[in-house]
Structure formats: C-alpha cells, structure tokens
Amino acid sequence: MSTTAILALDQGTTGSTALVIASDGRILGRGYSEFRQYFPRSGWVEHDANEIWETTRRVGREALEEARNREPFRVEGLGITNQRETVVLWDRETGEPVHRAIVWQDRRTAGICRELKEAGHEEKVRRRTGLVLDSYFSGTKLTWIFRENPELRRRAEAGELACGTIDSWLIHRLTGGEVHATDPTNASRTLLYDLHEGGWHSDLLGLMELPEGLLPEIRPSSGDFGVCGGEALGVEVPVAGVAGDQQAALYGQGCWEAGLAKNTYGTGAFLLLHTGSDPVPSEHGLLTTVACGPRGERAFALEGSIFIAGAAIQWLRDGLGLLSRADLSEEMARSLDGNDGVYFVPAFVGLGAPHWDPEARGTLVGLSRGSTRAHLVRAALEAMAYGTSDALRAMEADSGVVTSELRVDGGAAANDWLMQFQSGILGLPVRRPALVETTALGAAGLAGLQTGVWETPAEFLAAGGEPRIFQPGMGEADREPLLAGWRRALDAARAFRGDGSA
Template identity: 55%
Template sequence: MTGLILAIDQGTTSSRAILFDADTAVVAVAQQEFRQHFPRSGWVEHDPEDLWRSTVETCREAMKTAGVDAGGIAAIGITNQRETTVVWERETGRVIHNAIVWQDRRTAGFCQKLKADGHEDMVAARTGLLLDPYFSGTKIAWILNNVEGARGRAERGELLFGTVDTWLLWRLTGGRVHATDATNASRTLLYGIRSGEWDDELCALIGVPRAMLPEVRDSSGLFGETEADLFGGAIPVAGIAGDQQAATVGQACFRPGMMKSTYGTGCFALLNTGETPVPSKNRLLTTVAYQLNGRRTYALEGSIFVAGAAVQWLRDGLGIIGSAPESGALARQADPAQEVYLVPAFTGLGAPYWDADARGALFGLTRGTGPAELARAALESVCYQTRDLLEAMRGDWPEAASKETVLRVDGGMVASDWTMQCLADMLGAPVDRPEVLETTALGAAYLAGLHAGIYPEPDRFAEGWRLQHRFDPQMAEAERARKYAGWQDAVRRTLTA
C-alpha cells in the first residue's frame, strides 16, 4: 500500500488521525479525547502536551490499523482548532502556560478597552476580524502579562507563539520549523489579510513582539519532515489549514459563491468570495479561505458558538436524551402548535450579533411544553442561526444574493435527517450532504496530497465531490417568515447591547 495521505485533525475535544488513499477513501481512523480545563468561569484551557501526545498516539494507531509504515505515507496534512494559543520556550520547547482555547473569554475586558479607544475599525480593515476574545492576539498578550518574566523573555526572542498547527509542526519537525499557513495566521488579529504579512502596528497595539510569530506560508507546500523516530521514518508535512478552512477545501468550495457550513460544537459557515476580500457591514468576518501558489482566496465567515453544544445540553444538562442521535426523533414528536424558541447564548452570541454578555433564554413555554418541544427548539435554533448568517452574507456581498444558494454541510449534526430538512426549510434553499463526511480531515489531506502529487488541481478534485443526499425546502414561505420573525423577536429580547 503506497501513496497514502495522513491527515491530523486536532480538534477542541479530541485528536484524530485519518489515512486517505489516492481516491480519497478512508483507510483507517484513530481518535483520542483529552481533558478540558476550566480554571474559572469563562476560561477554557488545554494542556499542550495532551494535544501533542494524543496526536502522535492516534497517528501511530491509524498506521498500525492500516498496516502501513512511514514509507507508505506520501505526506501529512494538519488541520486544527483555530485561535487556540500556545506559547513555549524556543530553546527547550517547554510551554509556559496551558493553551488558551478559542472559546475562552478572559480577554473580554481588554477587547472592550481597545474598542473604547477607537481601534475596532482599523483592526477590522486590516485583519477582517472584530475585537473579540475569540482570536489569538489578546490571548498571547494575556500570557505575556500574567506569566512572570514572560514579556521580557518574549521581547528577547526566547519565546515562540503558535496556534495548534504551529505547535504540532514544531514538535513533529524536532523544533526545526516554526511556521503556519495563511488561514491560521488570519485568525490572530495580527495578520494583514491584504498584505499577507504580520502587521507591526497591530503587534504593538495588542502587545505581541514580532519575534514570537511564525513564518506564514501557503496552505499546500512542503513545511518540513517529521523526526524519523516518531513514526519509523521521516514523513513530509505538506499541508496546513485551520479546521473550518480545511472543511471548505474538503467540500470543494473552490468557486466564488459556494458555501459550506460545519456543525460541530459550534457552527461555522464560510462563503467563498474569490480573490478579493469582502468587508462586512453585518459583523461577519473576512478571512483567508486558503492560499495556493502565493494567491489568497477569501471568504466571509459566520461563527455560531452553540450548535452541537445545544444537543449536549439536552443530554448532559437536562438529561432528556441519552445520546445525541435521539434528539431528531424526539423533536419529531413535538406539538406543532407550540412555538418554543431557545436562544442558546450559553457563552454569548456570535455572528452577526457578537454579544459576549448575552445568556441563553427560552421563550414561548406553556404547561404543555415538554422534552419534545425543548429538543425541537434546540435543533431549530441551529437552523435559525444559520439563516442569520446567510442573510448577513447576502447583505455584505450582493453577488451572493443574486445566486441560488446551495449549502454544503458536514459535522456530527448533519447525520440527522430531521435537522437537515429543518435547515433547508428555514433557509428556503437546498442543503447538500456529501458522501464523505470527514470533510475537515479530507481538506487537510487534499492540501498535502496536492503538493505530493497524489491529488489533482482544485477543478479536477471538485469533479470528484459526491452527493449523498439533497434536502429541498418543503415549508411554505408564509410559515417560514412567521417562524423566523419569532426567532428574531426572541433574539432581540436576549441581547444585552
């Protein structure tokens, strides 16, 4: 067996390794969960050594399952939880603090101060991002300001920063390569998405020494080779992309106007806008979708903080389901006469509202409201939030409004036919579920395999994308408008700003 691609998918709750063959078929999968750390309310951390260990162990397990050694793997592709921040010593590789996870809200006060001082428009114009604790830059500054001696050491060039892809690459290559790709760089608040370079003024504003930052490269290309003793031989690392951008690639959304949405813990929708970044008037993000041969392709992105997490709440918080797949069947039993809305602002509201202080709320409860109605409200909330994003994207980019939207979906929630039909009904647009649901890992594999000569150029790769099922809207327009108006009213009642 030769010519396999090993995809590392380092996520928020688990690390996975997936081997793909030359036809993009999955050959072997290994997955390992790791501990979450919540030192204070609103704080979320990971031990970077857990990320590293689970990555190496799952790679070895997948290789063992497939019966392949290092010589049978053409390249490694990495995709990762974005924005999560790691700082370590250049000489020893020792981390100086736990990784601060993308969900962490500890820098909200710093972000508010930067806004109050009038910096948000400049930051948005250069980075495509908003001043929010979500992104990496203020997390780096927090570590430097709160770990004794860290700021001075960083200014002397003794410390390195990386998002998780950079941390893994540095470890895989034995500390020889300190690099990232343009998609991950574009999530830091420190990177000019038009210039394609780290921005010195932004670094000074946020308080991050330039010497800490990794080299920014294409998403597909040779980043380095692994240490031979890790997997029994050196393997090229040839592709890197943040998880949502990797899913965009895996869904073959290479043409402007194509849109994908990934439903995991949160929901992340990306709309390809081509080689011109589209500024958002509706508090979406402008981000790098991928960079090939030095040319950046951009996207509008909307981030929903709670999607699958709402189903987890039904299971773990309320105890009304025993497993996530039960949610769709329970929702199907709901009384259609009840109009119950859940605004799942458990950790604030993301795009297009960006209200960090909002908290979850239920509206429309009656004595007849029971588990089925709550399940339906939780699943419908994901569909309503997706429509919020689509409406904002159409407002930002008129070209999107002039085209028929077809949404390509992936992630754990898309296995529910009920939820996907609800999504199509609420969008008033088709929803396409692909045959290969491992789109995030597939995107990382494609970027590595493209460089390795295993996979073809994007246009030909897109021809191989295969549809498993299309969900066409069935709801009458009047009912769609009425239900969505009820959602908008519920959100208005929840917002704090």
C-alpha cells in the same frame, strides 16, 4: 501496486484525531485520544503543549498501524488542521514550551482588550485584520504572557523564543525543529496579520507589544512545510498542507469559490461563506477571515458563530430528560405535522452572529396545554435552522454574493429531518457529504494536491463519494410565517435580559 494516501492530523480543543485517507477517499486507519484541560482560574483555559504533541504523535502512529494491518499503502504527504487561536511559546534551542498554551476559550485578556478599545484602536484593528478586539484571538494572549513574565519578554527580544498557533507547534516538533511556519488561515486569527498586505504587520505587533522575530514564517496552505522525520511518526513524509479547523472544513466541502458556504453543526455552529479573492468587511457583526482557493491559494470568507446549536438538544436530554438519546430527536420532530406556534430561542449565553446580544436569555414561547416534549425537541431543531438562516442572510448582505447552496457537516447534520427543514427555511439545496470528517479531509486535500495524490481539486472532491442533496420542500407561503414567528421569539429573548434591563 500499493495505495497512495495522506496522513491527516486534526488537533482539536479536547482531543487529537489522525486519519489515513487513501486517494480513493477510503479511511484506511484512524486514531483518536483526548488530553487534559487545565482551568487554573475562573475564565482561564490552558493546555500542556507537550501533551498535545505526545497525544498527536501517538494517534498518528495508531492510524498508520491500523492502515498497515488493512492493506499495503504509501503515505505521500501529511496535512495538519488545528484548533485556531490557541497559542504556544517555546525555547528555540531546546524545543521545550516555556508557558502553558493559552486556549482560544480563555478570557483572561478581557482587560487588555478593553484597554485597547478605550484607547481607540478597535476600528484600525478591524480594518487591518477583519477581527474584533476580543480575548478569543491570539495576539492579546501573548501580550498578557510578556506583561506577566518580564524574563520571557527579555528572552523573546533576544531571539531565544518562538511562538505560534498549534499548527506551528506541531510543525516544529514533526520537523525536529527545522521549520517555524504557519499558513494564512491560522495567521489571520491572531490580530497580527494584515488581510490586505498578506503578512504580519509591524503596527499590530507594536500595539500588542511583541517583538517581530517571535512569529513564524507564513507559507501557502498547500505547500512546503518541511519533512516529518521518521523518529516522530515512524515514517518520513513531507508536511504539505495546513489550515485552521473551520477553513479546513470549508475546503474539505469543496467551498472554493464565492457564494459557496458550509455550516458545521456541533455544540454551536460555525458558518463560513467563501467571498472570493478579496476581503469583504462586515457591517453585520461577522468576521472577515482567510480561506483557501481551489489549490490552497489565499482567498477570503465571512464567518459567523452561533453559540448554541446541538447543545440545545443536549440540554433537553441531560437537563430536562425529554429524550434519552440525541438521535431520537429526528423521530420526535417527524411525529408532528407542524410546530404549532412553539419556538425555542436557546440563548443560554446570549445571542451570537448576527444579533450579538450577550444579555439575551433562553426563551420558550407559544406553549399551550397541547404542547408536548416533541414540540420542545422540534423547536430546538428548528432553532438551529433559523439561526443559520439569520447568519447566512447577514453574510449575503455584507458580501453582495447570493448563496447557491449550503454544505453541512458536524453531528447534527446526520439528522435528515433537520437537513430537510434547513433546506426549506433557506430555500436552497443542502448538501451533506458522504465523509462527514471534513476538517481532516480538507487538510488531506491541501497536502494531497501538493504531493500529487490528487492531480486536480475536482479529483480530490470526487474521492469524497456521492453527497446527499436535500432540496427545498416548502415555498415562500410556508416559509415566511415560520420566520416571522422566529423573529417574534427573538424579540422575546431580548426583552427578558440577563442584566434585568428592558
């Protein structure tokens, strides 16, 4: 009897990954490839949507081929997870893009956002969408395209064009143009989706100067997104699960109920706290976004971004030469009994959630003649834990939900010393999954529940293997002085501002 499996496509900002995930959680096949980044002007970032499609199709075929060479299996469904906010515009008839994809990192629409703020629209937008008026999100990217290209606006108003985030683009190509759809997690990152009504809102489309027929249909994250034809990946399979990358990771970690949180430690860090079935407005600079319930039904989360996390260790390695490999940071941190009062605030691009100070600057405090490179490396690791603590406490204050544990993934989550310190600083258990590729796993889970690979959410979660749990190893008497030192270091970073002000 052959193994049942899901093909998960994880389309990221710099590359595409494909995993064939068996019903018992094993990875049967894998493919990965990077693709080109375009920077036509300072602050502009673009992708070639056709290259994204070709890259994603290629790695999907590679993963399936590797799996076939390993053992007999049957693909029951396909799940998609993707870089969020990046937007594609294409011709409905030919399926060809009519403009390069504008990437979430792109800042060209800052003037449009400023215009909308000055006109007094930000509070209304925030109330409806849970987001702020920022170039980060999809809506103003489309506004810019149509302002700059009147012919494309004419074609959009005539119904000749379609748009969507990367999930919609991949669905369009996988289904041979039969399906134009997205899911609520991606829709909620566009500035066009009403969190309360659960759909596109005409007032928001009017504000962004967009025709209503341009947008994809919104379907449940675990649901029917059409059928991938054999010409795309060499196998005919239902597209049955879709979620934006951070929400997919939240789902892959089993964070399906209010009070469960995950943190992804990458270059920066993304912290999401599930808040249940109702959207929670933030009073602490966080975003309100759509998440998934146990079976992929619409739920909500608070999201906070910590701008610099693993990038601080990369800077100590590449910029200062204090260590040759990032994984050596664990041994260096363990070589010290304490931090000896040394703190590092890596505010290289300002402070993110919950402080939101763009002019704060990176700061090292507490140095003495006894300070060594190990102190700086340990301080960089500690900063990840302190920043996570700040964001999580803000989330708890916004939501009124008390967190029961933190689930973790991303590169720095492999550092046992950091995970133990994080647990101590939070006073909470920290859970690290056996399979750290939780973004792809989340997309697979949504597709697998829809297609019957897993009968229940609990069965899906069990397939991920046994997690490692880090229990708090410090009490309040140890924790509070460390946090007090961090708060003083934050004050120093804010005092030494990039704009020269006090």
